[in-house]
Amino acid sequence: MLKKDFLRDIAIFIVVVIFLLIVIPVISSLLKQLLLLQAVIAIGGAIFLRILINRIKGKK
Structure with missing residues (x-):
């Protein structure tokens, strides 16, 4: 469960960075x-x- 939440947070982070850059x-x-x-x-x-x-x- 913790790994799933961590991966979701990483995905959100990547989407936000792409949003900010593009x-x-x-x-x-x-x-x-x-x-x-x-x-x-x-x-x-x-x-x-x-x-x-x-x-x-x-969360780490």
């Missing part, structure tokens, strides 16, 4: 004038990744 730059290029939105998305993504990393580290 989807957000595309949105940002379409919305260059909305710098505030870009900053909020970047900060929110960083906070989410940090929480996810801490959660994965805690």
Whole structure:
């Protein structure tokens, strides 16, 4: 059960990283004038990744 949860967390982490690397730059290029939105998305993504990393580290 623990291994299944760990693998699920790894999969979520990979999806979030791909989202941050591919989807957000595309949105940002379409919305260059909305710098505030870009900053909020970047900060929110960083906070989410940090929480996810801490959660994965805690399960080891």
